[in-house]
Amino acid sequence: MKQAAGRTFLLWLLAMLAGAAIVWNSRFSADMSFILPAHPTAEQQVLVDQFKEGVVSRLLMLAIDGADAKQRAELSRELRGQLEKMPDFVSVQNGEAASQTVDRDFLFKHRYLLSSKVTAERFTVAGLKSAIGDSVDLLASPAGMMIKPLIPQDPTGEFVTLLSSLNAGSQPNSREGVWASRDGERAMLLVQTKALGSDTDGQEQAIEAIRAHFKAAAQRAGLSGARLQLSGPGLFAVNSRATIKNEVARLSLISSVVIIAVLFSIYRSFKLLSLSLLPVVSGALAGVVAVSLVYGTVFGITVGFGSALIGEAVDYSIYYFVQSGRTGIDAWRERFWPTIRLGVLTSIFGFGALLFSGFPGLSQLGLYALSGVLTAALVTRFVLPQLSVSAPKMRDLAPLGKTLEKIIHVLPRWRWPVLLLALASATLLVSQRNHLWNPEMSALSPVSQADQVTDMALRSDIGAADSRYLAVINAPDREAALQAAEKAGAQLDRLVANGQIGGYDSPARFLPSLASQHARRASLPSADEVRSRLQAALLDSPLAADKLGPFLVAIDAARQAPNLLREDLNGTSLALAVDALFLPQAKGWSVLLPLRTGQEAIDADQVRTALAGSGAMFVDMKVEFDKLYNDYLQEAMLLSLAGLLAILTVLAINMRSPRRLLAVMTPLVLAVVIVVAGLHVVGERLHLLHLVGMLLIVAVGSNYALFFDRVEAHHSLDPETLASMLLATCTTAIGFGTLALSKVPVLHAVGVTVGPGAILALLLSAIFVSRETRS
Amino acid sequence: MKRLIACLFLVFTLPAYAAFDVAQLMNDLAKHKGGKAKFVEKRTISLLDKPVISTGEMSYTAPDRLEKRTLTPKPELLTLDKDLLSIEREGQKLSINLSNQPEALAFIDSIRGTLTGNRAALEKNYGLYLSGNSDKWVLTLMPSEQKIAALVVRIIVTGSKSQIRSIEYLQADGDRSLMTIEAIETK
Numbered sequence A: 001m002k003q004a005a006g007r008t009f010l011l012w013l014l015a016m017l018a019g020a021a022i023v024w025n026s027r028f029s030a031d032m033s034f035i036l037p038a039h040p041t042a043e044q045q046v047l048v049d050q051f052k053e054g055v056v057s058r059l060l061m062l063a064i065d066g067a068d069a070k071q072r073a074e075l076s077r078e079l080r081g082q083l084e085k086m087p088d089f090v091s092v093q094n095g096e097a098a099s100q101t102v103d104r105d106f107l108f109k110h111r112y113l114l115s116s117k118v119t120a121e122r123f124t125v126a127g128l129k130s131a132i133g134d135s136v137d138l139l140a141s142p143a144g145m146m147i148k149p150l151i152p153q154d155p156t157g158e159f160v161t162l163l164s165s166l167n168a169g170s171q172p173n174s175r176e177g178v179w180a181s182r183d184g185e186r187a188m189l190l191v192q193t194k195a196l197g198s199d200t201d202g203q204e205q206a207i208e209a210i211r212a213h214f215k216a217a218a219q220r221a222g223l224s225g226a227r228l229q230l231s232g233p234g235l236f237a238v239n240s241r242a243t244i245k246n247e248v249a250r251l252s253l254i255s256s257v258v259i260i261a262v263l264f265s266i267y268r269s270f271k272l273l274s275l276s277l278l279p280v281v282s283g284a285l286a287g288v289v290a291v292s293l294v295y296g297t298v299f300g301i302t303v304g305f306g307s308a309l310i311g312e313a314v315d316y317s318i319y320y321f322v323q324s325g326r327t328g329i330d331a332w333r334e335r336f337w338p339t340i341r342l343g344v345l346t347s348i349f350g351f352g353a354l355l356f357s358g359f360p361g362l363s364q365l366g367l368y369a370l371s372g373v374l375t376a377a378l379v380t381r382f383v384l385p386q387l388s389v390s391a392p393k394m395r396d397l398a399p400l401g402k403t404l405e406k407i408i409h410v411l412p413r414w415r416w417p418v419l420l421l422a423l424a425s426a427t428l429l430v431s432q433r434n435h436l437w438n439p440e441m442s443a444l445s446p447v448s449q450a451d452q453v454t455d456m457a458l459r460s461d462i463g464a465a466d467s468r469y470l471a472v473i474n475a476p477d478r479e480a481a482l483q484a485a486e487k488a489g490a491q492l493d494r495l496v497a498n499g500q501i502g503g504y505d506s507p508a509r510f511l512p513s514l515a516s517q518h519a520r521r522a523s524l525p526s527a528d529e530v531r532s533r534l535q536a537a538l539l540d541s542p543l544a545a546d547k548l549g550p551f552l553v554a555i556d557a558a559r560q561a562p563n564l565l566r567e568d569l570n571g572t573s574l575a576l577a578v579d580a581l582f583l584p585q586a587k588g589w590s591v592l593l594p595l596r597t598g599q600e601a602i603d604a605d606q607v608r609t610a611l612a613g614s615g616a617m618f619v620d621m622k623v624e625f626d627k628l629y630n631d632y633l634q635e636a637m638l639l640s641l642a643g644l645l646a647i648l649t650v651l652a653i654n655m656r657s658p659r660r661l662l663a664v665m666t667p668l669v670l671a672v673v674i675v676v677a678g679l680h681v682v683g684e685r686l687h688l689l690h691l692v693g694m695l696l697i698v699a700v701g702s703n704y705a706l707f708f709d710r711v712e713a714h715h716s717l718d719p720e721t722l723a724s725m726l727l728a729t730c731t732t733a734i735g736f737g738t739l740a741l742s743k744v745p746v747l748h749a750v751g752v753t754v755g756p757g758a759i760l761a762l763l764l765s766a767i768f769v770s771r772e773t774r775s
Numbered sequence B: 001m002k003r004l005i006a007c008l009f010l011v012f013t014l015p016a017y018a019a020f021d022v023a024q025l026m027n028d029l030a031k032h033k034g035g036k037a038k039f040v041e042k043r044t045i046s047l048l049d050k051p052v053i054s055t056g057e058m059s060y061t062a063p064d065r066l067e068k069r070t071l072t073p074k075p076e077l078l079t080l081d082k083d084l085l086s087i088e089r090e091g092q093k094l095s096i097n098l099s100n101q102p103e104a105l106a107f108i109d110s111i112r113g114t115l116t117g118n119r120a121a122l123e124k125n126y127g128l129y130l131s132g133n134s135d136k137w138v139l140t141l142m143p144s145e146q147k148i149a150a151l152v153v154r155i156i157v158t159g160s161k162s163q164i165r166s167i168e169y170l171q172a173d174g175d176r177s178l179m180t181i182e183a184i185e186t187k
Helices: A002-024 A042-053 A069-084 A097-109 A125-139 A144-150 A158-166 A200-220 A233-267 A270-295 A300-304 A306-327 A329-335 A337-354 A360-387 A398-431 A449-462 A478-497 A514-522 A527-537 A549-560 A573-581 A604-611 A621-655 A658-681 A688-712 A719-740 A745-767 B002-013 B022-031 B102-116 B119-125
Strands: A027-029 A059-065 A089-093 A173-175 A178-180 A187-193 A227-231 A297-299 A469-475 A582-584 A589-596 A617-620 B034-044 B052-061 B065-072 B076-081 B084-089 B092-097 B126-133 B136-143 B152-160 B163-171 B176-186
Touching: A002 A270, A002 A360, A027 A300, A042 A469, A042 A617, A042 A621, A059 A069, A059 A200, A059 A233, A059 A449, A069 A089, A069 A173, A069 A178, A069 A187, A069 A200, A089 A573, A097 A158, A097 A573, A125 A144, A125 A527, A125 B052, A144 A158, A178 A187, A187 A200, A187 A449, A200 A227, A200 A233, A227 A233, A227 A449, A233 A270, A233 A300, A233 A306, A233 A449, A233 A719, A270 A297, A270 A300, A270 A306, A270 A360, A297 A300, A297 A360, A300 A306, A300 A360, A300 A745, A306 A329, A306 A337, A306 A360, A306 A719, A306 A745, A329 A337, A329 A360, A337 A360, A337 A621, A337 A688, A360 A688, A398 A658, A398 A719, A398 A745, A469 A478, A469 A604, A478 A514, A478 A582, A478 A589, A478 A604, A527 A549, A573 A582, A573 A589, A604 A617, A617 A621, A621 A658, A621 A688, A658 A688, A658 A745, A688 A719, A688 A745, A719 A745, B022 B102, B022 B119, B022 B126, B022 B136, B065 B102, B102 B119, B102 B136, B102 B152, B102 B163, B119 B126
Parallel strands: A027 A297
Antiparallel strands: A059 A187, A059 A227, A089 A187, A173 A178, A469 A589, A469 A617, A582 A589, B034 B052, B034 B176, B052 B065, B065 B076, B076 B084, B084 B092, B126 B136, B136 B152, B152 B163, B163 B176
């Protein structure tokens, strides 16, 4: 026996070491990618790409607070100067005028290749007459003051056309020459990081650099009162990761310490304590190993769920030690193991249902818990008995059990009150069914409320686009993508003209397709030709043809000009605009055309109709996000029902008695109803993970209800068993209850549902245990 | 002769005429709470052989809303709401926040300050020189900032009581514009 024990321990140790080696080499990710769909649709893929590497995900908004307007502007300039030199930042904007001049020069220089109005008709006598007439008319307007010096070079007003497309959309407020908040009390900057939105390390580094440079700049200027506020998807990712990391450690620690304290107060033996933790440690390790092997990356929240797993997995060793104390191992195996095994099975089916979720966080959680519970049970059954041969005898828990027996004896009096409470709960839930659920994806986001408020404030101050509406084009190569963008743009122009959308951005505006450039160049007549046409066109005009010499030179130059390439945009902020909207993909290129809302809300169907035939796909990001969440929710409902059905099937096959099945299930269902109603009453808006929690109440709670079923099966429910059940329920409630402390909504929801649910499942099972068969 | 010279001296050098001074004019103008007027604007531009003329209506609502609706040669709507200047033309709308553009703001303040009788706003960027009497006054604004002076040499506003009759801009490049205003109704 001793030898067998040694061999078993050695095998176990080897398995653990192998597991540890796998965990050591696993990739852990504490970012928010767990909410992104595992099998995205085309629309959702756009969402995922934007979330991971879209320009919006790389924008950080900065606000400088305190000091006076002049000092803030000074700090803003200083900060921009410092950050701009760093390779970590693609662009740093604060509204300084100098940066706009470069863009204007570029547009002016390349106006004949860029302007969509450049066609052969525009340079006929009639076309010139009309275009130049417009420019002269513009001179009569206050807006004309700016263009007056440009008329001799650009009488047809191509630059004005380009400029009006550049200036579209709202511009931030300004004070002392730099961007300011709406109230003018903060200086604003907009920073684009080089690091992708999904590169949380890179984002963290960028944010730290910004903070350090600001601190140094403020110190140099002697402004101790100046503060920096920062927000953006990058900060959200960094903060979420910090929260999740911190929580994983904190929750596991709390749960372990409390459970160990409870166990020690019962066992009063270090050897027993460490033996009973053996299955838990094995289970937790096996869980991570399984997830790592199957998914490659282990999410932080999955590990965070470990604190609940500890509480659940420790049950098996509690049963073993407490129940086998009096009867011995063999009798325990015969009498109790089948019940425990059935409980393990129901738990596995409950967690197993989650495996099929398209919500990656959920399927990982399912696999983690499933393998953890299974391993803990197997270790309890096959390893623990061998190792605990020489363990000290368990303290006699019969006195505790006896007290429990007395309590259980009076519990059935509570049947009617409980039924009434359940009825009231059910009524409440039915009447409030439209207000129970949180319909927003943000319900799952670990971003704190305070961070969200800051973000909203900064966003509105800087007028940053929220990029809610996008038209997306995928094409095999650059040229095809740009041509498609131009085609879709022409179709969107009609919506703009009708006022159905406010406007749109397109990379083709600053980087036209080669075909368009070629066509525009070809539509320019020779200088001599233009000269003779101008004579005719300007016969009655106040503008004399002989003043337009520079125009002829410009036309001649444009006819010789080489094609405009992406490199030519370097040094302008237009380059960023193009890069943001024109992205290389694994296969080909994709173009984003963000749409702006006009006077009225955007009608998705109208836009889709308008874009028909252009190959562009219209995506409303908010709708897609909400749809994604709704899909998750629908799917979780289906999976929960499937899990419940699986549990019912296992129990039915095992019990072969509808009456017994009903007796086991009734308290569990009542527990779910009462818990959910309770959550609603205390103001929790239910989401996906609460739903999963409901399934887990049944999956976990059934473990306890099944022991009462033994009573029905004419076994006596001895005091030791009662004590072990109470203890096991306590540790489970502690494990899940710890999750309820979490600030991460995904973990909090499971904890707050299953923690009370487990206790209630035990209590209700005791209350509804059949009168006749009670010992 | 001496008296004449003395008189001329008085007229040309004193920033404010004793009997009718800037304070009084500003006071009169401030009482004007708004109204509608027709305008004819004639721009003389060296680049063009003839002046360009635009006509339309403008309305002013105290204290900070100004609307200038050009009807010929091209319809155009210019609105000034606090510091937000919008120009709508041929279906396109361009909005400029004037607080971003100190020079443009100074320019706009010349007309807005006059309309509202806001002496402080005017004196921030211009020296004020008034001549005439309450029934027929001429207010000359001379830019005091170098940046503004590089754009406009002087602005001459004429009027009668609280009603502005004309505004003339003389630009640094020699171009000029004269806007004559005729009230449609006064509130």
